[in-house]
Amino acid sequence: MSDLDDILRDLVLANRILAHEGVVDAYGHVSVRNPTDPRRYFISVSRSPELVTRGDIVECALDGRPLRSEQRPLYLERFIHGAIYEARPEVMGVVHSHALEVLPFSISPTPLRPVLHSAGPLGHRIPVWDIADRFGDTTLLVTDMTQGRDLAERLANDRAVLMRGHGFAAAGRSVREVVRLAVNMPRNARVLLDAIRLGGPVKGLSAGEIDRRLEMRPDGNEFYRAWEYWATRAGCADMLADRPRSVAVAKPAAPPAPARKKAAPKKAAKKGRR
Ligand SMILES: [Zn+2]
Numbered sequence: 087m088s089d090l091d092d093i094l095r096d097l098v099l100a101n102r103i104l105a106h107e108g109v110v111d112a113y114g115h116v117s118v119r120n121p122t123d124p125r126r127y128f129i130s131v132s133r134s135p136e137l138v139t140r141g142d143i144v145e146c147a148l149d150g151r152p153l154r155s156e157q158r159p160l161y162l163e164r165f166i167h168g169a170i171y172e173a174r175p176e177v178m179g180v181v182h183s184h185a186l187e188v189l190p191f192s193i194s195p196t197p198l199r200p201v202l203h204s205a206g207p208l209g210h211r212i213p214v215w216d217i218a219d220r221f222g223d224t225t226l227l228v229t230d231m232t233q234g235r236d237l238a239e240r241l242a243n244d245r246a247v248l249m250r251g252h253g254f255a256a257a258g259r260s261v262r263e264v265v266r267l268a269v270n271m272p273r274n275a276r277v278l279l280d281a282i283r284l285g286g287p288v289k290g291l292s293a294g295e296i297d298r299r300l301e302m303r304p305d306g307n308e309f310y311r312a313w314e315y316w317a318t319r320a321g322c323a324d325m326l327a328d329r330p331r332s333v334a335v336a337k338p339a340a341p342p343a344p345a346r347k348k349a350a351p352k353k354a355a356k357k358g359r360r
Contacts, residue, residue: 187279
């Protein structure tokens with residue numbers, strides 16, 4: 087199987103996982119940058135992520151044009167992906183979601199911030215982008231590159247950006263990492279909102295704790311464990327073809343053999359010859 091096959095398989099898995107974990111529903115999408123040509127990315131045609139198969143994946147230029155003639159409709163908001171790839175060379179995977187859990191933080195002055203250990207990789211700041219600031223009354227959907235670039239500008243060098251009254255966009259160094267960010271972001275929002283309802287001060291992750299989480303390798307075994315779990319829950323265990331390569335497996339030590347036991351087979355052998 088080629089690297090490209092691996093990438094496209096992960097992209098299909100990412101669609102299924104995000105759907106099964108409730109991050110996307112009929113709407114929302116995930117993409118992966120082409121590692122051999124950073125000016126292109128792969129994304130499904132306009133289809134709900136739970137239904138996406140390998141045959142639905144198309145390749146687009148960063149400006150959203152499909153590279154091959156395509157009769158099927160494409161996602162209206164695919165410009166979110168191209169604009170983020172254009173602005174952030176290190177980003178290899180993008181998710182756009184309408185998860186309800188994060189929306190209160192997009193329409194109120196209370197910022198969304200990491201309060202769960204697993205949400206630490208979301209980083210120190212989760213900005214809010216309001217499409218009305220520059221574009222006035224719209225459908226709130228990102229329907230061209232000008233709007234996409236404005237969103238990417240608001241994201242700047244952060245991991246995720248809230249979109250006022252709409253959803254969020256997240257950016258990762260791999261499609262697996264961005265799936266993890268997108269799964270943990272609504273969970274973090276839910277816990278933060280519950281804590282706020284309890285009243286009193288809410289203790290989130292400290293700046294140092296967020297730094298420690300950001301230092302963790304995105305391809306570590308502890309993260310593959312979640313990928314495998316989510317894929318299996320989504321009914322896609324048969325699509326898991328790899329194991330993390332970075333983990334060395336220790337060889338089991340041979341048990342010490344007492345001298346007496348070693349001698350026993352010799353006696354038996356001698357006996358056998360007689
Ligand atoms: Zn949207």
